[in-house]
Amino acid sequence: MRSTDSGGGAASGEAVLLPVLSLAGAVLIFGVFVAIGGRDPLEAWRLLLVGAFGDAFSIQNSLQRAAPLMLTALCVALPARAGLTIIGGEGALVVGALACAGLPYVVTLPANWFGSALLLAAASLAGGLWVALAGALREFRGVNETISSLLLAYVATNGFKHLVEGPLRDPGSLNKPSTFPLDPGLQIGAIGSLDVHWGLFWGCLACLIAGLWLALTTHGFATRIVGGNRRAAGLVGLPISQLVVTACGLGGACAGLAGGLEIAAVHTAANASVIAGLGYTGILVSFVARHEPLAIIPVAILMGGFGAAGSLLQRRLGLPDASVQVLLGFAFVLILGMESVRGRLRWNASQPAGLRGAS
C-alpha cells in the first residue's frame, strides 16, 4: 500500500532530527562498508569531512557542486508538493543543456548578459516542457509519473547523444564529440574572485522563490492542497490538473536551468560530461529535505560536500568513485525508513495517544 507524504516543514525538532539521524546512519554504514573492504573507516570519515569542508578549496568545490543539485532537487520537490513523484530531472537537465547549446545554432545572440539570459530562458523552457509532459501524461492519461518521467529521461539522454554526435557536432571536437563552444561573451563567469560560478546564486534564488511561492502565495497554497489531499482539493473546486502540470513545469524549468548553467558556466559546450547523474542526486536531496525548498539549500551543500569528498576518497584511499553513490544510496534508504519512526520518538510521549496523529 502506498502512503504519500507530500512533505512540508513540520516545525518540530523531529523534522530536523530524523534527516540528521539518517545521514549520520548512512555515514556510519559507509564506514562499516569501507572497513569490510579492508580500509580504515576512521580515515574515510575524516576524508569525508576534510574533502567537503576542510579548506577554502574544498568549500568552494562543495558549493560549486551544490548549485545544480539545488535546481534538480526542486524538480522533484515542486511536483512532490503537488502530489506527484517525478524522478526524471536528469532528462529535463539534459534537454535544457541541449537547448542552451543549440540555440546559437538557430539564432544569433548578442554576446552579453542578455544573450546569456536568453540561453538560460531557453534551457528552462525546454526542461519545463519535458517534465510538464510527464505531469500531463499522469493527469490526462493516468500514466504513472515515476515511470514516465524516468522513461522520458532515458529518451532525452539518447536524443542528446544522437544530436551531439550527429547534426550538432563540432567537427573540431575529435575524441569527445561536442557541440560548438559558446561564445565567451555568452558564458557565465565566477562570482567575484571565488571559484564558484553564478549558478550558485541562481540555485539559492530559485529555492528561495519556490519556498516563498509555496508558503505565501495563493497559487502555492492551492498546489499544496492538491498534494496533501486531492479529493478535498477537488471538492473545493481547485483546477487540479492545471496546478499539477504547472508544478511539474516549474520543477522541470529549474532542472532545465541547471542544464543550461552546466553548459554556460561549466562545460561551455554540450557533450557527454553533462550527463553526470545530477538529476538522480537531486532526487535524494529533495527527499532528505522533505521536499521543502528552503531546506534544499543546506542539504544540497551537504551532498555537494559528499561529492567533493568522493574524489579525495578516490585519491587517498583508492576507493572507487562509486563509493559516494553507495553512501548516498544508504542515506536514501535510511531517510525513507525513518518516516516510519516519525511521531513515535519517545519525547513525543507527552502528547496523549489519541492526538498523536493517524498511523
Next chain:
Amino acid sequence: MTWETFSALALAVLGGAIRVGTPFLFVSLGECLTEKSGRINLGLEGVLVLSAMTAFGASYWSGSAWLGVIAGSGSGALLALLHGLTCSMRRVNDIAMGIAVMLLGIGLAFYLGKSLIQPQAPIISSIPLGTWSDSPQVRAALNLNALFPIGVVLAISMDWALAKTRWGLILRMVGDSADAARTLGTSIERVRTIATTAGGAIAGLGGASLSLYYPGSWNEGLSSGQGLIAVALVIFARWKPTACLWAALLFGGAGALGPALQSVGITGYYYLFNTVPYVLTLIILVMTCSPQRLIRGSPSELGMPK
C-alpha cells in the same frame, strides 16, 4: 531492400528478441509476482545491475557460469528483501523506497564491480538451434540463451501456480483484498515480503543473463532502464505471466532493432534506435492506462495505475 536483406533483418530481430528479451522476461516475471501481492518494486533496476555484477563476479572467481547464475539470483533476492522489509514499515512510500533501492543497488554494483570490468568470465552455454542452416547469420541469430527456456517454463508454471495452488491463492488474496486476508489471519506483510524477495530472486536470473550471456561481460553501462521498462511491461501484460513472456519478446525485438539494422549495413542513428524501447513503453502506457479507473486485472491493493 532486397528479400535477402529483409529476411536477414527479420532473423536478426527475432534472435535479438530472445537475446535482449531474456532479462526483460525475468525482471517482469519477478515484478509480476511482487505486484500480484500488492507491492510495487521499482528497485528491480538496481537488482538487475547488482545481480549482473554478482553473477559475473561469482562466475569469474569460481569458474562456473551456473554458480554465477545462482549467486546473481541470491544477490537479487537480498536486495529485494531489503526493499520488502523497509516497505513493511508503516508510512514508507513503496515508490520512493524503490527508487532508493535502485540507486543503492546501482551504487553497490559499480563500487564492488570495479575490479570486474576487464576480465573475462565463463559464460552460459547457448543452445544452437540454427545448425540446419548454412548461413552464419542464421546460426548466430538462432543461438538460444540457455536461461531463456528456463524463463518460459517459469512463466507457464507461475501462471499455473497463481491460479491453482494454495500459495497462489493466498498471494492473490493479499494483493486483491487486504481485508479478506486479515480476516483469514494471514500476515499481509510477511506474504508481501516473501513475494518481493522471490521476485528479486527471479529478476536476479535476468541480471545473470545480462552479464553471463549477452553481452557477456560486466561494465557500467550494462543496463539502462531495462528494469524500469520491465515494470511497465507488467502493466502491459495485465499481470499475467504468460503475457509477460510475449511482451518481453516484443520489447526485446524493439531493443534489438538497432543492432539488427547495423548488422545488415544500415548504420547511423544508433542512439535514436536506442530510444525505441522507451518510446514504445511510453506509447503502450498511454494507450493502456486511464485516469478514471484501475486497469482491469490489476491487483486492487496495488493502488496504481490509476
